[in-house]
Structures are given as structure tokens and as C-alpha cells.
Amino acid sequence: MTAVPKSAVxxxxxxxxxxCAYYLSRCGLxxxxxxxxxxxxxxxxxxxxxxxxxxVLPMAAPGxxxxxxxxxxxxxxxxxxxxxxxxxxxxxxxxxxxNCNTRQMxxxxxxxxxxxxxxxxxxxxxxxxxxxxxxxESKGLLFVFRTAAxxxxxxxxxxxxxxxxxxxxxxxxxxxxxxxxxxxxxGLPGAWLYETDAHLRPDRLMSExxxxxxxxxxxxxxxxxxxxxVRENGRARAVQxxxxxxxxxxxxxxxxxxxxxxxxxxxxxxxIQPGKGYxxxxxxxxxxxxxxxxxxxxxxxxxxxxxxxxxxxTMEFAGYDKTLRRERIELLKAAARLYLHEPLxxxxxxxxxxxxxxxxxxxxxxxxxxALSNVWIAAGHNMLGLSMAPGTGRLVAELIAGEQxxxxxxxxxxxxx
Ligand SMILES: Cc1cc2nc3c(=O)[nH]c(=O)nc-3n(C[C@H](O)[C@H](O)[C@H](O)COP(=O)(O)OP(=O)(O)OC[C@H]3O[C@@H](n4cnc5c(N)ncnc54)[C@H](O)[C@@H]3O)c2cc1C
Numbered sequence: 001m002t003a004v005p006k007s008a009v010x011x012x013x014x015x016x017x018x019x020c021a022y023y024l025s026r027c028g029l030x031x032x033x034x035x036x037x038x039x040x041x042x043x044x045x046x047x048x049x050x051x052x053x054x055x056v057l058p059m060a061a062p063g064x065x066x067x068x069x070x071x072x073x074x075x076x077x078x079x080x081x082x083x084x085x086x087x088x089x090x091x092x093x094x095x096x097x098x099n100c101n102t103r104q105m106x107x108x109x110x111x112x113x114x115x116x117x118x119x120x121x122x123x124x125x126x127x128x129x130x131x132x133x134x135x136x137e138s139k140g141l142l143f144v145f146r147t148a149a150x151x152x153x154x155x156x157x158x159x160x161x162x163x164x165x166x167x168x169x170x171x172x173x174x175x176x177x178x179x180x181x182x183x184x185x186x187g188l189p190g191a192w193l194y195e196t197d198a199h200l201r202p203d204r205l206m207s208e209x210x211x212x213x214x215x216x217x218x219x220x221x222x223x224x225x226x227x228x229x230v231r232e233n234g235r236a237r238a239v240q241x242x243x244x245x246x247x248x249x250x251x252x253x254x255x256x257x258x259x260x261x262x263x264x265x266x267x268x269x270x271x272i273q274p275g276k277g278y279x280x281x282x283x284x285x286x287x288x289x290x291x292x293x294x295x296x297x298x299x300x301x302x303x304x305x306x307x308x309x310x311x312x313x314t315m316e317f318a319g320y321d322k323t324l325r326r327e328r329i330e331l332l333k334a335a336a337r338l339y340l341h342e343p344l345x346x347x348x349x350x351x352x353x354x355x356x357x358x359x360x361x362x363x364x365x366x367x368x369x370x371a372l373s374n375v376w377i378a379a380g381h382n383m384l385g386l387s388m389a390p391g392t393g394r395l396v397a398e399l400i401a402g403e404q405x406x407x408x409x410x411x412x413x414x415x416x417x
Contacts, residue, residue, distance in 0.1 A: 005249030017254035019393025036225035040206025043354035054194035058362030060099035078299035095360035111411035122390035141197035257355035259379035267371025274355030279312035285342035298335035366412035
């Protein structure tokens with residue numbers, strides 16, 4: 001029988017790494033996080049902040065291939081693929097295509113739902129237990145439509161979600177929508193409201209998690225890139241970092257979109273592509289929406305925080321490209337102008353992009369590395385890392401501590417690729 005680990009090093013201080021560190025420390029392990037930048041400086045910094053159990057349907061779904069083909073040629077589509085000679089991208093797209101059928105969509109949806117539901121509940125506990133102030137609000141999420149046809153067509157998705165996942169949205173048509181959300185322009189055909197969803201301010205969450213982790217005795221090494229795993233007798237003994245070797249009994253790779261760099265060392269494929277998304281953060285406009293909302297036909301999200309207001313989204317497969325493309329920011333603004341009385345506010349506080357860690361089957365990769373049994377992977381959370389973080393952290397801690405997992409981890413196995 002293997003001894004229960006007493007210490008762990010987590011590589012990557014995004015929301016997933018921080019959640020893993022939190023639950024590992026609650027299991028009694030001495031934990032160190034190594035982060036190449038500052039804690040929460042990656043994709044977890046300025047995302048849209050939705051904690052959304054409504055988002056069970058994966059991106060790999062029937063119809064997505066057609067959308068993908070259009071994205072190869074379209075100029076101003078919210079989904080953009082920049083074609084290039086990159087075998088990893090084409091292999092990813094091929095795998096993605098193979099997942100775009102109803103059977104796999106529903107199976108992935110069930111596995112996504114397990115993590116979303118667990119995390120939504122664990123957020124309530126985590127925030128209350130630790131007194132975390134991150135502008136959490138539980139006001140639901142509106143899916144807003146601009147054309148009557150698309151609004152009515154969504155009824156079939158609502159039916160499917162009700163039948164397969166037990167999730168039902170409230171239909172708000174015409175005048176009812178205008179009364180519910182006066183920040184929207186008049187004349188919109190309607191919206192669907194998911195009442196179980198919540199939102200928070202991601203940068204506040206990350207700074208609060210840092211406070212909580214430090215108070216629990218977790219060591220956080222920032223500006224400290226991890227370079228390689230040091231092996232001994234078929235196990236990992238240490239991780240080599242810019243600040244020297246860090247030994248531990250267990251290791252967690254939570255490096256988000258940068259995780260594939262570790263694939264050879266861990267002896268498994270980590271087919272994760274960076275799915276670049278943008279956000280723009282402003283002060284609250286005078287006629288600020290009360291409820292977070294997604295403009296479904298334009299794929300643009302709006303998040304009203306107590307301390308600000310954010311437009312976000314778009315998805316660009318452009319490799320590890322660090323350019324902040326103005327035209328993508330303009331897409332967000334142009335969409336908001338179509339729906340909102342007061343779409344923008346001055347002065348702009350931040351324009352940002354992040355690399356979502358996208359997998360071809362829309363599921364995260366959680367489990368032990370096949371080559372090194374004391375190295376665990378927690379990466380590839382796609383568009384839902386914030387929404388899935390506490391459930392992932394708890395699951396990883398249970399697996400490492402040898403406890404009964406609260407979710408069946410099979411669907412997230414690194415061996416599936
Ligand atoms: C525009 C946009 C909006 C989004 N909105 C939402 C939303 O509303 N709700 C939701 O649930 N999700 C949302 N997401 C997705 C979510 O942001 C991601 O799924 C999540 O942040 C991934 O977390 P992570 O910890 O895996 O990755 P990251 O936050 O990127 O963290 C990984 C960390 O690892 C570090 N790292 C990498 N390599 C090394 C190394 N060698 N050594 C040390 N450190 C290393 C990086 O610096 C980084 O800080 C959105 C994403 C975008 C782009």
C-alpha cells in the first residue's frame with residue numbers, strides 16, 4: 001500500500017491550481033504553489049466571472065463543425081481559426097470534429113454537469129467558511145436574442161436541457177424582458193433566464209484565495225517558472241524551478257493552456273489548444289444591467305460587478321499569440337451597442353486577453369499521469385475553469401489523499417487521448 005502523501009507542489013497558480021492547493025491543504029498536506037507570473041495572472045484574471053451550472057452543453061456538439069468551417073474564412077466572426085502549419089492544431093480539430101455528435105455531446109454534458117453542480121455548491125461553502133469577498137451575486141444569467149427566430153428556436157435547446165439535464169430556463173418574451181431588464185433596448189424578442197447561475201469578480205476571487213492560502217500556511221512562489229520534473233525510481237522526486245528544486249510526495253500540473261509542454265515528461269497526450277478570448281472592463285454605466293447576460297447570436301457576454309462592468313468573450317484559435325487585436329475588442333463593443341442603451345462607459349480600466357485551455361472533447365483532464373503515478377493533472381477546463389474550480393480542487397485532493405472521490409473521475413481521465 002502506498003503511503004498517504006504529506007506534501008504537494010502545484011505547478012500553476014490559476015483558479016484551478018489555487019483550488020487544488022486549498023483542498024490539498026484541507027486534507028492536511030503541506031502545499032507549495034509555483035507560478036511563473038503572479039498568482040491569478042493567467043486566464044483566471046479578467047474572464048467573465050460566471051459560475052454557471054447552466055453551461056452543461058459542450059462546444060463539441062452537432063453543428064459546431066459547420067461553425068468551425070465558417071470560422072476558417074470569416075473575418076468578423078466571434079469564433080476565429082487562424083490556419084497555420086501546426087500539426088497539434090490540425091490533430092485537435094480532427095479530434096474535435098469526431099466529438100461533434102449527439103451521443104458524445106450528451107455524455108460530455110453529464111460529466112461537465114457533475115463538476116459544475118459540485119462547484120456551485122462548494123462555492124457557497126468556500127465563500128462562507130473563509131469569509132471571501134469577491135462581489136459574489138446570485139442573480140442568474142440571461143441568454144438574450146435579437147431575432148425572433150433564434151429566440152423561438154432556443155425552445156428546443158431548453159427542452160433538451162430539461163429532458164437530459166433537469167435544467168429549465170425561464171422564458172421572458174418582449175415586454176416581460178423589457179420590464180425585467182430595463183438596461184436592454186426596446187424591441188428585442190426575448191431572453192431565457194437561468195436562475196441558478198451566479199457571478200463574481202475573478203481578480204477579487206484570486207486575491208482573496210491568495211489571502212486564504214497564505215493564512216492556511218500554503219507557500220506561494222511567484223515569478224518562479226517550473227522547468228522540469230526530477231525523477232527517482234519511476235516517481236517524481238522534485239520539480240526543478242527557477243529558484244531550485246522543490247521536493248514533495250505529490251505534484252499537480254495545473255498550468256492551464258501551457259500544460260501541453262509537459263506532455264512528454266508525463267507520458268500522455270495533453271491535446272490542449274489556447275482559445276484566446278478578450279475582455280474590456282469599465283466603470284458601471286448609469287443604466288447598468290442588473291443581471292449578467294450573453295448575447296447569444298453575437299457570443300458576447302456582459303458582467304455587471306458591484307465595482308465595475310465587463311464585456312467579454314470571442315474565441316480565437318491562433319496559437320500562443322500574445323497580440324491584443326483591436327478588432328476583437330471592437331467586436332465586443334459593436335455587439336453591446338446593438339442590445340444596450342448604454343453599452344460602454346469611460347474610462348476603460350482594462351483591455352485583456354486570456355488563453356482558455358481548450359480540449360477537443362470539451363472535458364477537463366483530471367487524473368494521474370501514466371508515466372509518474374505521483375504526478376496529477378488538472379488542466380483543460382475550456383470555457384468553464386472558474387465554474388469548475390472548487391469541484392476540481394476537491395476531486396484532485398481526494399484522489400491524491402486516497403479518499404473516495406465525490407465525483408466519478410473516469411470521464412476526465414488523461415488516458416482517453
Ligand atoms: C474572455 C474569457 C471569458 C471567460 N469567462 C469565463 C466565465 O465566465 N466562467 C468560467 O467558468 N470560465 C470562464 N473563462 C474560462 C476560464 O477563465 C479558464 O477556464 C480558467 O481561468 C482556467 O484556469 P487555469 O487555472 O486552468 O488556467 P490559468 O488561469 O491560465 O492558470 C494557469 C497558470 O499556470 C501558470 N504556469 C504555466 N506554466 C507554468 C510553469 N511552467 N511554471 C509555473 N507556472 C506556470 C500560468 O502563468 C498561469 O497563471 C473565460 C475565459 C476567457 C478568456
